[in-house]
Amino acid sequence: xxxxxxxxxxxxxxxxxxxxxxxxxxxxxxxxxxxxxxxxxxxxxxxxxxxxxxxxxxxxxxxxxxxxxxxxxxxxxxxxxxxxxxxxxxxxxxxxxxxxxxxxxxxxxxxxxxxxxxxxxxxxxxxxxxxxxxxxxxxxxxxxxxxxxxxxxxxxxxxxxxxxxxxxxxxxxxxxxxxxxxxxxxxxxxxxxxxxxxxxxxxxxxxxxxxxxxxxxxxxxxxxxxxxxxxxxxxxxxxxxxxxxxxxxxxxxxxxxxxxxxxxxxxxxxxxxxxxxxxxxxxxxxxxxxxxxxxxxxxxxxxxxxxxxxxxxxxxxxxxxxxxxxxxxxxxxxxxxxxxxxxxxxxxxxxxxxxxxxxxxxxxxxxxxxxxxxxxxxxxxxxxxxxxxxxxxxxxxxxxxxxxxxxxxxxxxxxxxxxxxxxxxxxxxxxxxxxxxxxxxxxxxxxxxxxxxxxxxxxxxxxxxxxxxxxxxxxxxxxxxxxxxxxxxxxxxxxxxxxxxxxxxxx
RNA sequence: GGCCCGUUCGUCUAGGGGUUAGGACGUUAGAUUUUCAUUCUAGAAACAGGGGUUCGAUUCCCCUACGGGCUACCA
Numbered sequence: 284x285x286x287x288x289x290x291x292x293x294x295x296x297x298x299x300x301x302x303x304x305x306x307x308x309x310x311x312x313x314x315x316x317x318x319x320x321x322x323x324x325x326x327x328x329x330x331x332x333x334x335x336x337x338x339x340x341x342x343x344x345x346x347x348x349x350x351x352x353x354x355x356x357x358x359x360x361x362x363x364x365x366x367x368x369x370x371x372x373x374x375x376x377x378x379x380x381x382x383x384x385x386x387x388x389x390x391x392x393x394x395x396x397x398x399x400x401x402x403x404x405x406x407x408x409x410x411x412x413x414x415x416x417x418x419x420x421x422x423x424x425x426x427x428x429x430x431x432x433x434x435x436x437x438x439x440x441x442x443x444x445x446x447x448x449x450x451x452x453x454x455x456x457x458x459x460x461x462x463x464x465x466x467x468x469x470x471x472x473x474x475x476x477x478x479x480x481x482x483x484x485x486x487x488x489x490x491x492x493x494x495x496x497x498x499x500x501x502x503x504x505x506x507x508x509x510x511x512x513x514x515x516x517x518x519x520x521x522x523x524x525x526x527x528x529x530x531x532x533x534x535x536x537x538x539x540x541x542x543x544x545x546x547x548x549x550x551x552x553x554x555x556x557x558x559x560x561x562x563x564x565x566x567x568x569x570x571x572x573x574x575x576x577x578x579x580x581x582x583x584x585x586x587x588x589x590x591x592x593x594x595x596x597x598x599x600x601x602x603x604x605x606x607x608x609x610x611x612x613x614x615x616x617x618x619x620x621x622x623x624x625x626x627x628x629x630x631x632x633x634x635x636x637x638x639x640x641x642x643x644x645x646x647x648x649x650x651x652x653x654x655x656x657x658x659x660x661x662x663x664x665x666x667x668x669x670x671x672x673x674x675x676x677x678x679x680x681x682x683x684x685x686x687x688x689x690x691x692x693x694x695x696x697x698x699x700x701x702x703x704x705x706x707x708x709x710x711x712x713x714x715x716x717x718x719x720x721x722x723x724x725x726x727x728x729x730x731x732x733x734x735x736x737x738x739x740x741x742x743x744x745x746x747x748x749x750x751x752x753x754x755x756x757x758x759x760x761x762x763x764x765x766x767x768x769x770x771x772x773x774x775x776x777x778x779x780x781x782x783x784x785x786x787x788x789x790x
Numbered sequence: 791g792g793c794c795c796g797u798u799c800g801u802c803u804a805g806g807g808g809u810u811a812g813g814a815c816g817u818u819a820g821a822u823u824u825u826c827a828u829u830c831u832a833g834a835a836a837c838a839g840g841g842g843u844u845c846g847a848u849u850c851c852c853c854u855a856c857g858g859g860c861u862a863c864c865a
Contacts, residue, residue, distance in 0.1 A: 297865050332864055397863060404862095409791060411861075442863050460795070469793050470861095477863040484865050508794055508860040531795085534859075538801080541857055589814090593803060597813045616803080619858065623801050626815045636828090673828040684827085699825085746824045753825055761826040 290322025292499050294355075295488065297329040298340035301561030301570050302347045304622070305503065305535040305544060308587040312532060313501050314353045315588070315610035322498070326358035327491060328369045331481040338564055341369075347558040351580050352603055365495040370487050377482035380490055380520060381443040381475050385423070389519040390475060392441045393422040394434055413471045414449050443476040445485070445512060445519075453511045458499075458530035458612045465511040473512050485509060489516040492527055500527040504619075505543070507531045530612055533591050534619040544622050546570060554624040558583070577677030578627075579643075582634035586627045590620045600633055628676050635675050640665045643678070650679050656689045666771060670763045684762070688771060691780060692758025695787050699760055700751050704788060711741045711748060712785050720778050731766040755784025 292313045296306055317324040326348065328341055345360055357363025367373055384390035393412075399421075404410045417424055422444070423431045435441070447470050454464035475486040482490070492500055510529065517526040537548040549556035550570075559572035573583050585601055594601075594609045601609065635643075644661050647668060651658055658664050671684040715737050722733055738748050753765045756777065762768060769777045 295865090299865080329865065335864065393863090400862090409861090411792090440863090444863095463794075465794070474863050479863080481863090483863070488865095503859090504795065505859055506865090510794090533796080536858080543859080589802070591802090595804070597804080599802095599814060618796050620803090621801060623815070626802065629815055632828095671827095674826080744824090749824055757825085759825085763825095763827090764823085765825080 288496075288498055290317055290320040290498050291325060291496055292317045292322065292501060293325040293327050293492070293495065293497055295327040295329045295491075296344055297332065297335065298344065299332075299335045299337050300340055300563065301546065301557035301572070302344050302559070303544075303546070304556055304558065304573070304587060307347065307351060307353075307558050307583075308535065308590060309501065309503060309532060310348060310351070310353050311584060311587055311606075312592070312610075312612075312615070315606050316499065316501070316612060317356075318607045319610050323356040324353070325363070325365075325495060325497070326355035326368065327495070328359055328371075329484065329487065330369055330371045331477075331483065331487055333371075333479065333481065343559070343561060350559060350574055351584055353584075370482070370491065373487075373491065374481060376494070377476060377486050377490055378480060381482070381486060384445070384475070384516075384519055385443065387519065388446070389515075390443050390445050391423045392431060392435070393420065393444045393472075393474075394426075394439055394441050395421050396440070411471045412444065414447060414468060417444075417446075417472055440478040442474045442478055444472040445475055445515065447472050447512075447515070453514045455510055455514055455529050457507075458528055459533075459615050460507075460531060460617060463507065463510070467511060467515070470511050473509070475516075485512050485516065489513055489520065489522075493517075493520070493522050493525060496525075497527045499530065501530045501532060504531045504534050530615075533616060535590060536619045536621045538621050538623060552624070554627075577679045578631050579634045579638060579678070581638065582627075582631040585634065586630040589630075590622070591616050600630075600637070632676050635672055635678065640668050640672070643668065646678055647681055650681055651689065654682055654686065656686075658689065663771070670767055670771070687757045687762065688768075691776075691783070692756075694758060695754050695784060696759045697754075697788060700754055701788060703747065707741070707743055708748065708751065709785070709789065711737070711743060712751075712781065714741075716778060716781050716785070719781075720774070722774075725770065725774050727764075727766045727770040730769055734766070751784075751788065752781075754788075755781045 294306075294310045294313050296302070314324045316322070326345070328344075330336055330341070341359065345358065348354060355361065357365065357368065359366075359368040362368070381390060385392065395412075400412070410416075412420065419425075424446070426434070448467045451467040452464050453467060454462060457463050473485050474483050476482055488500075491497075510531075514526075517523050535544045536542060537544045538552060544556060546556045555571045555573045555576055557570055557572045559574040561570045561572065562568070563570075574580070581602065584603055584606070585599075588601060588606050588610075589599060592610070592615050595614060641661075644664055647664060648658065648661075651664075667685055667688050668681070671681065674684050675681060715734065718737065719730070719733070722730070734752070735745065738745050749765065750760065753760065753762065753768075756765065756768050756772065772780070
């Protein structure tokens with residue numbers, strides 16, 4: 284790759300269901316690399332497996348990227364100069380290149396049926412379709428030309444396989460792992476073109492990366508074993524000088540034990556794995572996403588970025604812009620990272636605290652609406668949010684922490700105060716309620732001062748009269764500073780709640 | 791089984807031939823908040839093992855162990 288080429292990277296998911304957090308991290312690293320190099324980020328849909336195609340999955344993936352703020356420069360939706368961006372729509376191209384490989388002796392037709400191969404795999408331990416036994420199978424390597432021609436002409440289904448060379452070493456210089464090499468003899472003759480005329484990943488990724496002028500090909504570590512196939516294809520197709528630079532990202536592992544994190548682990552351990560809610564169109568099953576749980580996209584992105592990458596300092600909180608500034612591939616670690624939901628929660632908490640409240644108001648409004656509450660004063664909502672945001676792990680926690688501002692308490696935590704109640708306290712409240720009703724100005728500090736003064740002159744203890752006041756306004760032993768609550772509730776509601784609360788205590 | 795990748799506190803990680811091996815999450819203990827949470831302070835907690843190389847290895851090399859990935863007409 285010459286240095287003056289514009290950086291172009293791609294994320295190439297297959298539209299088979301929910302978008303896994305590992306997928307989002309791959310997107311993120313691609314995106315950060317592209318944007319930090321003034322490059323383009325491309326979304327390409329790998330829909331070559333028709334049997335696994337799931338309707339709606341492509342749109343879902345785009346929505347997830349949009350929510351995360353990782354918007355592609357070119358995609359099936361937006362188009363671009365190197366389309367189409369769906370592999371199913373590029374079908375004809377692959378056939379042509381597969382034939383070219385055969386013509387040049389780098390690939391061959393294979394007529395073995397899947398059933399025949401299954402049988403062989405059962406019968407022969409460690410069966411591989413490779414140089415060791417390809418001359419005993421039904422393919423154009425051992426069939427004579429006329430026989431092959433006849434098979435082709437009468438429509439016998441076939442696949443095209445790469446002919447892996449014997450005893451060669453292919454190697455790549457991975458941007459994360461450095462020099463990695465493979466012996467070609469130990470690699471199978473992978474299928475390049477399937478019987479339905481669609482390419483497999485191996486062919487498609489090379490053809491598309493070439494035609495879309497991809498400069499850097501990043502993917503998960505699970506692809507490393509098939510890298511020699513791709514390397515050879517770049518060479519055999521005559522494009523070696525245009526081959527992208529490779530990087531294989533470490534895997535995201537399950538929190539307990541080891542192994543790749545899967546959707547099942549999330550179900551089992553009680554946390555989301557998908558970026559957004561995903562409803563399977565066939566089964567109707569709904570899988571929860573980070574978005575709907577109440578994660579801020581900034582927190583989700585930040586958490587993912589730190590799973591396998593750091594900037595070398597102690598900083599852990601980064602905005603997307605900061606990440607673009609500071610990202611570099613060579614600070615990605617080589618080893619897999621276990622996903623830690625506790626830490627993910629911490630990131631969200633931090634982002635709820637630091638995010639501009641105005642940005643969150645629409646989401647807060649949405650939460651209130653879902654509980655049947657309408658608040659038309661955004662400014663009032665912002666004041667409340669600022670008061671309770673320290674106590675939120677997820678955005679929807681706002682309801683538990685602040686609903687009493689909008690809905691009068693129905694039940695009171697009477698256990699906390701009733702048994703220590705006294706006539707003196709009743710007298711105190713009977714006096715303070717009308718006094719507050721006339722008190723000016725209705726400001727936090729002034730109310731607090733006035734209330735405490737009243738306690739003093741009553742001869743009662745401060746501690747005995749704080750909690751009852753809180754229970755009257757809130758219903759329970761929680762919430763922010765009680766005089767802040769009174770202030771925001773307003774005089775009228777405060778007085779009404781005190782009266783109602785006192786009645787409940789005395790009942 | 792074969793091939794490939796990896797290994798620093800429980801977890802995410804910094805570091806790198808000579809350090810009291812640093813930070814964060816979680817955890818423990820205190821303080822503050824006359825509610826709860828937040829916040830603050832302090833503590834416990836790690837270089838997989840064995841060989842080299844070296845005056846000196848957690849750091850470089852090799853082996854072993856362990857873990858993971860791949861091994862489909864799936865990506």
